[in-house]
Amino acid sequence: MAEVMLTEVTKKFGDFVAVNDIDLNVGDATFTVLVGPSGCGKTTTLRMIAGLEETTQGEIRIGERVVNRVPPKDRDIAMVFQNYALYPHMDVYNNMAFGLKLRKIPKAEIRRRVHDAAALLGIEDKLKSKPRALSGGQRQRVAVGRAIVRDPKVFLFDEPLSNLDAKLRVQMRTELEQLHHRLKTTTIYVTHDQVEAMTLGDKIAVMKDGVIHQYASPQETYDHPENQFVGGFIGSPAMNFLNARVATEDGGVVLIGKGFRLVLPQGKGQDLPSEVIVGIRPEDLEGPAPNGENTMEMRVLVTEPLGNELLVYTDCGGERVVANLDPHRRVEVDSTIRLKVNIDTVHLFDRESDQTLL
Ligand SMILES: Nc1ncnc2c1ncn2[C@@H]1O[C@H](COP(=O)(O)OP(=O)(O)OP(=O)(O)O)[C@@H](O)[C@H]1O
Ligand SMILES: [Mg+2]
Known part of the structure; x- marks a missing residue:
C-alpha cells in the first residue's frame, strides 16, 4: 500500500500544455477519481503516474519513492485500460497469469493468486475461455483480475467501464466499490462521467484544461464548488x-x-x-x-x-x-x-x- 503524491507536475506535448502544474495527494488506501471533460488531461496524468509518459516538470512519488526515473514495470502499479488490452490467443487463466510468469513468480503461487482473483470476481468458470467467448462485463472482470493478481501498491483505471452498456456499467461500478472495500488498494480512477466520480471516489479531482479546479470529497464539491466550472460539472441535471x-x-x-x-x-x-x-x-x-x-x-x-x-x-x-x-x-x-x-x-x-x- 502507498500514497501517491504529485507535486507541481506539468506535461507538454511540444508547445501544448496538456497538464499544467498540478498537485495531487492521494492518501494510502483511498480511492481518488480524476474527472473532467474530454481532453482535460486525465489520461495524460494517469500515464505519467504509470510511467508510460514522461513528466515535463514536477515530481511523482509512490510511497516513499520518487518514481520519475523508474520504469513502469518497477513502479509497483497495475493499470486497467478502457479497451482492456487482453491477449486474444490466451485463455482467461493465462491472461491473468501472464504478468506473474514474466516476473518469475513460482507456479503454485501464480495458481493461487489467479484462482483467488477469479473467485473474487466470479469468473472461476471462465478460466479456460478465450476473451472472444466472453461478454463485455466478463472481459472487464478479467482485466481487473489481471491487475489484482499483481497485488500492486496502486491501481490505475482509465475509463474501465465506458465500453459497457448502461446497466452493466452500474453493476460493475458497485463491484469495483466492493472490491476496493475489500482490498483497500490505493486507487486512481479516470472518468468523464460525474455520476461515476461521485459514487466511487473518496475524493474527486475535477479537471479542466490541464488544471485541477477542486480536489475534495464528492459531497464537498457538490455543496461548495470552488468555482462556476465545478458547480456546473458536478450534479445532474447541471446547475x-x-x-x-x-x-x-x-x-x-x-x-x-x-x-x-x-x-x-x-x-x-x-x-x-x-x-x-x-x-x-x-x-x-x-x-x-x-x-x-x-x-x-x-x-x-x-x-x-x-x-x-x-x-x-x-x-x-x-x-x-x-x-x-x-x-x-x-x-x-x-x-x-x-x-x-x-x-x-x-x-x-x-x-x-x-x-x-x-
Ligand atoms: N501524445 C500526444 N501528443 C500530442 N498531444 C497529446 C498527446 N496525448 C494527449 N495529447 C493532448 O493532450 C490533451 C489531454 O489529453 P488526455 O488524453 O489526457 O485527455 P483526457 O482528459 O483523457 O480526455 P478523454 O476524456 O477524451 O479521454 C488533449 O488535448 C490531447 O489532444
Ligand atoms: Mg482519456
Whole structure:
C-alpha cells in the first residue's frame, strides 16, 4: 500500500500544455477519481503516474519513492485500460497469469493468486475461455483480475467501464466499490462521467484544461464548488446559471435578474460586486408555488417525467432553467409556472473570475 503524491507536475506535448502544474495527494488506501471533460488531461496524468509518459516538470512519488526515473514495470502499479488490452490467443487463466510468469513468480503461487482473483470476481468458470467467448462485463472482470493478481501498491483505471452498456456499467461500478472495500488498494480512477466520480471516489479531482479546479470529497464539491466550472460539472441535471444585479434594500442584499428577485438571508452577501452569476441547482427549485418572496416565474418548454422525479425545462426571462420537481405535481407544457428557490443553497459566482463568492 502507498500514497501517491504529485507535486507541481506539468506535461507538454511540444508547445501544448496538456497538464499544467498540478498537485495531487492521494492518501494510502483511498480511492481518488480524476474527472473532467474530454481532453482535460486525465489520461495524460494517469500515464505519467504509470510511467508510460514522461513528466515535463514536477515530481511523482509512490510511497516513499520518487518514481520519475523508474520504469513502469518497477513502479509497483497495475493499470486497467478502457479497451482492456487482453491477449486474444490466451485463455482467461493465462491472461491473468501472464504478468506473474514474466516476473518469475513460482507456479503454485501464480495458481493461487489467479484462482483467488477469479473467485473474487466470479469468473472461476471462465478460466479456460478465450476473451472472444466472453461478454463485455466478463472481459472487464478479467482485466481487473489481471491487475489484482499483481497485488500492486496502486491501481490505475482509465475509463474501465465506458465500453459497457448502461446497466452493466452500474453493476460493475458497485463491484469495483466492493472490491476496493475489500482490498483497500490505493486507487486512481479516470472518468468523464460525474455520476461515476461521485459514487466511487473518496475524493474527486475535477479537471479542466490541464488544471485541477477542486480536489475534495464528492459531497464537498457538490455543496461548495470552488468555482462556476465545478458547480456546473458536478450534479445532474447541471446547475442553472443566471445573471443578476446586486442591490441593497432595507439593509438586506437582493439579487435582481430578468424575471426574478431573490432576497439573501440576513447578513449574507455583504461585499458582493455589483453583478454576479447566480447558480441554482434544479433540485433547489420547488413548486409550483404561490407568488411570494424568492419565487421565479417561468414558461414550461418541456417536461420529462422519470418516475421518481419530474424534470421541467423552462424559459425564465430568456434564459434556460431546469427544475427537478415532485413527480406527482401537474405541470403543463406552455404554461407559466412559479417556483420557489431554496435561497439557503444558492451559489454566487464572480462574473470575471468564475470564483465562488457565496
Ligand atoms: N501524445 C500526444 N501528443 C500530442 N498531444 C497529446 C498527446 N496525448 C494527449 N495529447 C493532448 O493532450 C490533451 C489531454 O489529453 P488526455 O488524453 O489526457 O485527455 P483526457 O482528459 O483523457 O480526455 P478523454 O476524456 O477524451 O479521454 C488533449 O488535448 C490531447 O489532444
Ligand atoms: Mg482519456
